[in-house]
Amino acid sequence: MSSAHASATSTADLAVRLRLALTRTARRLRQEADSSLTPSTAAALASVERRGPLTPSELAAIEGIQRPTTTRVIARLEEAGLVVRASDPADRRSSLVSVTDEGRALLRKARNRKTAYLAHRMRDLPADDLAALERAADVLERMLEDGTR
Numbered sequence: 001m002s003s004a005h006a007s008a009t010s011t012a013d014l015a016v017r018l019r020l021a022l023t024r025t026a027r028r029l030r031q032e033a034d035s036s037l038t039p040s041t042a043a044a045l046a047s048v049e050r051r052g053p054l055t056p057s058e059l060a061a062i063e064g065i066q067r068p069t070t071t072r073v074i075a076r077l078e079e080a081g082l083v084v085r086a087s088d089p090a091d092r093r094s095s096l097v098s099v100t101d102e103g104r105a106l107l108r109k110a111r112n113r114k115t116a117y118l119a120h121r122m123r124d125l126p127a128d129d130l131a132a133l134e135r136a137a138d139v140l141e142r143m144l145e146d147g148t149r
Contacts, residue, residue: 032117033110036080040065042110044073045082045103053096055088082106 030039037045040063047062048054054062060070074097077083082103085095099107122130 029114029117032113034113035106035110037106037110040069041073041076042107044070045077045099046107048077048083048097049099049104049107053086053098055091055094055096057094059097077103 030042033042035042044059044063047059051058051062056070056074057067059074060067063070063073065073074083074085077097078085081100083097083099085097088094088096122133125133
């Protein structure tokens, strides 16, 4: 077996392990958030908080979802009092979606719970494991910055 093939196989095996670990971690963090939001509504709310106010079309593009789906997500968030819509001064046919104080508070609470969960799980790790996680976080951040998809 060539070393290139062995390297490709080990890279593929590592990709499988990382995918599974990241998927399980994301699922556990969603559970820890103890939020009434679905993953798609939570993601949309976070995008509105981070980049808003946004038109529904802008939110759809950011989230990579269809406009009708965005309309339903916004309606759910608005019904829960987590976002508000106002007319877009640049285009009266559209609206701008902004996060409410209640929406910000919900996101802050969920983020704090998830951070506390991870910090608790990491608390008793040996220093070399913590250093490995720090390095992994650096690498993952760089990988995500290098490619949009």
